[in-house]
Amino acid sequence: MLTNLKLKNVGPAPETELEFSPRLNLFTGDNGLGKTFLLDVAWWALTRRWPHEVNPNLVSGYTAKPREPKQAATIDFSVVGKSGKTSQYTAAYIPRDEAWVGKAGRPTNPGLVLYAHADGGFSLWDPARNYWLKKGNIDVQERIPAFVFSPKEVWEGLEVDSNGNSTIVCNGLRRDWSRWIDQQGENKALMERVLETLSPPGETLRPGPMRRLSLEDARDIPTLAMPYDPAVPVLHASSGVRRVVALAYMLVWAWSEHLRAAELLGEEPTRQIVMLFDEIESHLHPRWQRSILASLFEVAKAFNDQANLQLLAATHSPLVLASLEPLFDAEMDAWFDIDVLERNAHIKRCTFNGSDEISNWLSCVTNVYRPYDQVFSEAG
Ligand SMILES: Nc1ncnc2c1ncn2[C@@H]1O[C@H](COP(=O)(O)OP(=O)(O)OP(=O)(O)O)[C@@H](O)[C@H]1O
Numbered sequence: 001m002l003t004n005l006k007l008k009n010v011g012p013a014p015e016t017e018l019e020f021s022p023r024l025n026l027f028t029g030d031n032g033l034g035k036t037f038l039l040d041v042a043w044w045a046l047t048r049r050w051p052h053e054v055n056p057n058l059v060s061g062y063t064a065k066p067r068e069p070k071q072a073a074t075i076d077f078s079v080v081g082k083s084g085k086t087s088q089y090t091a092a093y094i095p096r097d098e099a100w101v102g103k104a105g106r107p108t109n110p111g112l113v114l115y116a117h118a119d120g121g122f123s124l125w126d127p128a129r130n131y132w133l134k135k136g137n138i139d140v141q142e143r144i145p146a147f148v149f150s151p152k153e154v155w156e157g158l159e160v161d162s163n164g165n166s167t168i169v170c171n172g173l174r175r176d177w178s179r180w181i182d183q184q185g186e187n188k189a190l191m192e193r194v195l196e197t198l199s200p201p202g203e204t205l206r207p208g209p210m211r212r213l214s215l216e217d218a219r220d221i222p223t224l225a226m227p228y229d230p231a232v233p234v235l236h237a238s239s240g241v242r243r244v245v246a247l248a249y250m251l252v253w254a255w256s257e258h259l260r261a262a263e264l265l266g267e268e269p270t271r272q273i274v275m276l277f278d279e280i281e282s283h284l285h286p287r288w289q290r291s292i293l294a295s296l297f298e299v300a301k302a303f304n305d306q307a308n309l310q311l312l313a314a315t316h317s318p319l320v321l322a323s324l325e326p327l328f329d330a331e332m333d334a335w336f337d338i339d340v341l342e343r344n345a346h347i348k349r350c351t352f353n354g355s356d357e358i359s360n361w362l363s364c365v366t367n368v369y370r371p372y373d374q375v376f377s378e379a380g
């Protein structure tokens with residue numbers, strides 16, 4: 001779990017400081033104010049790799065660069081590790097190496113980290129598969145540093161270079177889901193359960209019979225049952241449905257592979273899960289936007305009823321904010337709104353009170369939502 005983040009001379013503000021909450025952390029703000037940037041930095045803090053550095057097929061997640069190259073740039077953060085211990089880390093940007101460098105050695109293990117990128121790509125860091133090795137007395141990072149998928153690789157599979165050999169680390173949604181259906185095993189059932197949990201109320205996504213797509217293509221494609229067609233091939237499904245099916249697949253793949261790896265290591269599966277989710281509402285209709293946040297917490301519990309999920313999500317949707325009304329707990333959750341102040345992005349933590357006015361949902365400064373600082377000063 002990430003507990004705080006402090007940036008100097010990097011990103012859309014000269015200085016940024018955030019204290020995260022243990023459960024939900026929601027980011028709002030106009031285009032270009034640093035929501036995705038903060039998620040990228042959070043991913044780096046948890047895994048020490050920039051997504052684009054791991055997979056250049058990505059068109060986002062680039063290494064953070066300082067604003068003023070001649071001035072010192074730092075990223076400070078604290079992570080609560082698997083053992084419950086908090087560790088603090090400071091990295092400084094070294095221009096010649098184009099890298100963020102801090103204390104050497106094995107980083108704190110944050111548990112399973114999943115990042116759903118805005119364009120449909122995913123990044124995953126698995127404590128059982130990506131954590132450092134010990135060789136003699138020395139910690140070395142000789143494993144694949146993370147699994148970073150472009151949108152196409154989520155569907156078609158991911159091949160990585162590992163110690164000079166090209167290895168298929170994931171078969172991709174189309175092949176894996178077909179295989180899971182053929183095998184009639186646990187993953188088939190888990191995929192169905194996760195799809196059902198992520199579905200909007202009253203419109204459960206259910207698989208239909210497998211179907212061929214063309215004369216030349218010998219592959220059977222998983223389908224979804226729609227009210228107007230009992231077997232829509234998943235490759236023909238709508239953008240919103242594909243976004244959620246891909247999310248369900250990545251979650252099931254990540255969790256089932258984590259279970260297998262933990263078993264091979266003779267370790268307990270992780271209870272800590274951190275999820276970063278950019279533009280959580282993307283492609284979803286309003287009813288779905290109102291259920292997606294709560295569904296993610298349910299999925300984590302379905303994987304492991306002892307799981308603690310910390311979710312950092314960015315949104316432009318008032319309906320995602322509205323969906324928090326019955327859930328928001330100021331002890332467990334936080335809402336950060338980013339605005340422009342004196343030509344810099346300024347992030348503030350807001351109180352969440354709910355509103356009847358939909359136009360007010362995203363604004364931290366209407367009379368319904370008062371800035372956090374103001375509430376503190378009123379309280380004395
Ligand atoms: N790798 C990077 N290094 C340094 N600064 C960056 C980097 N990536 C983004 N930024 C800065 O962050 C700004 C905000 O970009 P970001 O993509 O985070 O906006 P956003 O709030 O997610 O917007 P949108 O809602 O349109 O997705 C950019 O204009 C740029 O100044």
Ligand SMILES: [Mg+2]
Pocket residue numbers: 035036037118278
């Ligand atoms: Mg963005």
